[in-house]
Amino acid sequence: MNKKLLEAISKIDINNEDISDKELIENLDFLEKAHASIHNILITARMKKLMQDFGERETDIYVVTYPKSGTTLMQMIIYQLTKDGSMDFEHLYDVSPWCRFSAYFNKVMPSVGERRIIKAHDEYKMLSGIRKGKFIFVIRDCLDVIASLYQHIKDYNNPNASFEELANRKMRDWFEYNKSWLENKNELNILYLNYEDIIENKKSVILKIAAFLEVEMDDPKMERVLQRTSFEFMKKHETKFGEQPEHWKVYNNFIRSGKVGEGKTKLTEEQFEEFLNLSEGYKTEGTILQRYFV
Template identity: 35%
Template sequence: MHRRLLDYGITVLGLLASGVWGLMGPLHSLLMRLRWKRFRMYQFKTRPDDVFIVTYPKSGTTWMQMIAWQLKSGGSLDFRHIEDVVPFIDRCGPAELPRLEALESPRFFKSHLSYEDVPPGARYIYVVRNLKDVAVSYYYHHLLMEDFRGGLDVFVKMLVNRRTNGGSWARHVLSWLEHRNAPNVLFLSYEEMQADLPGTIRRVAQFSGIALDEERLPLLVEQCSVAFMKKLEARFDPRLSRRGNFVRKGETGEGLRELDATLQAALAAEEQQVLDRARVLDSSGALERLLRGEAPTNGAATEAEPQKQQKMG
């Protein structure tokens, strides 16, 4: 979209949204999307060594932010809030540009955007998580953050009908799945991270161009554990308050334990879209198993990372 046309559209929509009360909601939503498009396309400039941590909500975003910062800082805990050092780019605008520009390379950013909407020209770590576990974690997030009063069944219906802020889980995952083998994309699963945190830290370091001091690895593993992060709760909670635990259990399998057969069936169609595409992309079944939440045990994915790093230069 041409910059001048985009600016004109934003100006007109801003006037309409402030003057026509009945259209305020839809117009405001469109206005925000256009402002983000302008920011992404014309105002914010990526660097080749920028790394975007991208997930569907409640898929390990905060955890990966901590891993990234621990690697970049060598294990420092000198930060007020994780988004001070790994900003949430989706909520940034022109006013934040000086702060973003002042960050030392490699800059890490958090995002929940699809592949098509994320700022181009950088590196991307995408973390996918089993949909059933996402649903349960997202439900508790809504109870804590959105003052949600419904039950788990109500929330699952909202998720399936795409009435949560994250939109369609399938559409989000599919947008990144198609690019999982690109040299500037590191495609991980939450279950991989949990099964092998030291290996995950090594992969993220190599992908991000950070030299890892193996002697400091035990410290990084400890400080990136859920138990340790819970001790620093306020540094990860967006509200900076203590109404409840933002860092919860970090477990896998909650979906199977907390969702009854009816709720699991409600999520099946959304999940199946991704699994069907995975079979087409990888006939071996490895990709499908990863998306189902079955962490690999042979280390094959880890061994492939050096080749990807060489391609990236």
């Protein structure tokens, strides 16, 4: 990091410096890029500090996914498995913190209970140094991810977002993100799950998760987990899961549908061909990505 540059920037007082409006306008693109870079560095630094303060425990559980891959659903499954199931929290992040969210808003990560549930969308290198706890990694069909992400961006960020631009940009990201987590070079203790199995055979997946986390199961607990992670229940309690709305945001669409196979209907023929071409470079026999390369 260029400390001299940062020091120089920190000393600039725009009201007292001899900088013309013309110079500011001409350098706007550069300033935008510099702002984005510095902001990213700031968020990463905050995250590192938050994680250091949060510490590590053998009982920690990390829920890791590429965005829009069933993260909230998995958080709820684990919360219902490992806690008393109470819904008296104001927001899910109060009982299952998201480090990047806390860093963005400069908040402390809440440390709740013996078995802490931590959400992450981060690349492998951000979490690869963790030595305690267990990881549950969920993979969802790339095309369904893009369809869900597109709707989320329209609702929360940009009503005029382009599906074509998003699809072209996110396909390769999805492959690269999952590749590093599947390689797992630092041998983190990871249970890999397919999102589609959670939707289509939830009970058996819950039993697999319970065994991995060494959680004792009985019929009443299974009944509660199934009921409180149903679409109907989570839709009813949507205010505990989604973002709080601003005046133009679509508030009641965070728990949307979770359907399997939706993405294939939205791609153009050229985009689907691009997906197939990309998948050729990631066809590793035995990985749980195989089911998506059809």
